[in-house]
Amino acid sequence: MPDIRNPILPGFNPDPSIVRVGDDYYIATSTFEWFPGVQIHHSKDLANWELVVRPLNRKAQLDMRGNPDSCGVWAPCLTHDGDKFWLVYTDVKRKDGSFKDAPNYIVTAPAIEGPWSDPIYVNSSGFDPSLFHDDDGRKWFANMLWDHRRRPLTFAGIVLQEFDPKAGKLVGPKKNIYQGTELGLVEGPHLYKRSGWYYLLTAEGGTAYEHACTLSRSRDIWGPYEDHPQKYVVTSKDTPSAALQRAGHGDIVDTPDGRTYIVHLSGRPVRSEKKRCVLGRETAIQEAYWAEDDWLYVKNGPVPSLHIDVPGTRDDAPYWAEQRYTFDNGQPLHKDFQWLRTPEPERIFTCGGSNDSNRLTLTGREAIGSWFEQALVARRQTHFSYEAETLIDFQPSDERQFAGLTAYYCRYNFFYLTVTAHSDGQRELLIMSSEASYPEGKLQQSTTPLEPVKIPNEGKVKLALRIRGGLELQFYYALEGEGEELKEIGPVFDASILSDECGGHQAHGSFTGAFVGMACSDVNGTEAQAGFEYFTYRPIEDPRDRYEI
Template identity: 45%
Template sequence: MIQNPILRGFNPDASIIRVEDDYYIATSTFEWFPGVLIHHSKDLMNWRPLTRPLDRVSQLDLRGVPSSGGIWAPSLSYSDGTFYLCFTNVVGRKGVYKDLHNYIVTAPSIEGPWSEPTYLNSSGFDHFLFHDTDGRKYLFNMQWDFRKNKRRFAGIIMQEFCLAEGKLIGEIKLVTQGTDLGVTEGPMVYKKDGYYYLLVAEGGTGPMHAATLMRATSVDGPYEVDPDYPIITTRNTPDHPLQNAGHGSLVETQLGDWYMVFICSRPLQDGNKLSPLGRETSLQKVLWTTDGWLRLAAGGKQPQLHIPETDLAPYPFAPDPVRDDFDAASLSVHWHTLRVPADESWLSLSERPGFLRLKGRESLTSLHNQSLVARRIQSFQCEMVTCVAFEPVSFNQMAGLVLYYDESDHYYLRISHDEQLGKHLAVIVSDQGQYDELDVYVPIPQEERIYLKAAMNFDKIQFSYSTDGQSWQPMGPTLYSGNLADSYQRKLSFTGAFVGICAQDLRGTRLYADFDFFEYVSGNES
């Protein structure tokens, strides 16, 4: 059986394509750099993170973007030997407005090189480029309307895209305003048996989320709605293990089978419905009915936690190593930086071979130049360990291990310096932007490395430290993992929990910290 989710941890807004025998899924990365994560599979069952196409500032400038801004809902497509990637950079999302810019990049191979971006529009988000069989191309996106007494999600619009001119041309057409589920977004378009099928997300990316199918005989509509909409949802099953199901994308296999990837979230089982792992990607087989609509192969509208294996030949990948010794010339595909690319001005894998050197810069609340390297937390049970050499001389200098949702909500096991304590270890808690230090301080000898650990067990997080990597002492009380969830205290955010290593120097002297290794070990929970 295939166990959902297939892409665990923060991997939302999946856009899937098949090119011959290869399958690719692009997911949103928001404020994390490089932009867009593309996974690869041969069998729809085994997946590996492959590449991040937006890897330079000329393609994607995230400095100053708000948390849960940046890259929203990228979409992949392929036509005549070229890969296309549409993406949105949301630079402002406060109040009723959406300041956003939409682009397209192309590449001859999924691994690049990816082009410089071509600007599309700024009317909304969730862009999808449809390649019609007559060679014409059309861009679909949701339209945002900030005006009083208007629906913010103002329907799906389309416009022709001229590849030769590199711009949108012709009339902008409203093709649907969606259904009574509301919040219509995430358009994906497919052509089959004389129909254009429009798959949209509805209900908002939360408990009311859903995916709805429509169809038309012309690309610009009118689109009729599936009479038994939506295809998939958990809006009426609050105890389902895969909550918030919606925002789907379809793919046909070489064997003629159809599958849908879609958003879901796995909440903690403590009654608070919080999902610190973020929005994940799951898979369902779908079947076409005799009257030309899609239904889940398992029946009903709720996703299945386990589905039968596909009929494709199994193609497993080697498991990811649990330990990164920082011996490579560049960071692995699992690592992201926050808003800015990794460069030698603040990050080095060569100045001290076998170590990741981070030069301290701005604080964990900065939206600009942080020295933070992080990866997704992908399991409710996991241990994360590092070892750091750091010699601060001021309280303004810090380095260590951080569990990070955003600048407002994070837990930080950090080394710093104090006039009375000297070099010491402490835990910082930021809860909805409120700074606190737990009243536990551990002195650390000068010139001595320290091992740092965070252990997550569902809703509980425990920090620990060691001087030899063998004997561990707990650091502070147990913390609540729900603080790292996108809906904690009803915040409207869209990412997931990361674990990272970081350094700050608020004096501006860029004191460095050397990290010897990083281990991420997942448990075996279902």
């Protein structure tokens, strides 16, 4: 079989749930506070993947305004019962403090493209739910349990209860079927049935460098479940030299010819002592096999491999190709882009418009760190080294209106080159930054104070940034009418703070990845608009970014 290189879904694509329907494979991944919710990729060969739909795309299904950073859609589970697709997901409303608010929902669709139904509310007892379709037609709902009586809150195990699709609710008894191993933090359950055994795959150890996939089994769906002889079928926790770190939270799929694979999340830290995963948690794949003892083993595991044999041969050319996005009138926003929280995109952007038919127009709303309504449209950073560029047309009246180019992780961690104005109306360029990190394990938040650069009050401005190795970020600009040569502006920033390890809560509380895109704010409330004529994302092949075991 051909050899491919992990990850199969680079950049922020965590918590993969995989299903095969005939010859088609689908992977659903978490999107957290980014809208629309859930990414579903499709493949015919486990090598080449294409984003085909984000199913949670309207207010009735998902409204995340007010959700804190790294809340929103956690760990979807995508299944098919022979008739239709089922998608289970959590919309986390709060994860910090003395209580967790994690309502769970189910939507269905006759085809992967939809239409996807309005959601059925299931419960709020914990996150990472899954739905298992047993061979007798019954459906079982499994999710982790918070014990809210204890401080700090406790991961109390995996709870199982039957789901009645006709009644649209859980029915019958519920039972805590698995409390996990000594690694702790048991979550992300997936159930399977094979050779008379029920298998339970869970995620343990948190989402940082102790993460793992734990496998157990029972003859009865209610348990008791015995642990795998190795306990952890995928993990990098004891192998700091492995190319794929933070490996865990997986799902199992069989090919039509009987081979078995497990997809799982992983992270690739930048090449420095900081061990920061600027690309977020990515989806990787491992080949596995069922041994004579009826246990699943990962080939050459449990440490995940960088190179894997799969049925298909991957074409890497699209991954390294420059992407130039235009915003033609009447055309939808390119599928690579998402925005934050709001299910009412018409309030924050339009493609084209009455004045210019080929631009993205952002309507200024709240500041870039808002948890409610901000006009920020961005795409994932999927390479350690890349360049981004846009051309902005914006006439701010004062310092409360600003728009431009941002490299963004969350409200605590971003870099933002803006076109704004002094209080006297003089237009200027200003870099805004928020740089949270954890020296000695404590949150330290800082900004880099910079003097603005005065620019003419008329004319478009080209804004650009360059990131190398996930470590160094430099901004650039060029003024209309002064040639195309870009000039440096500001210092070289530490791009590695755009990572889970720095995102306001460290790696056990920050779960997304770095984005790059366009933003506009008008805290005057006058809805100033900024026009962006194009956006370019240019990957850079730097040998220093190549990861090998």
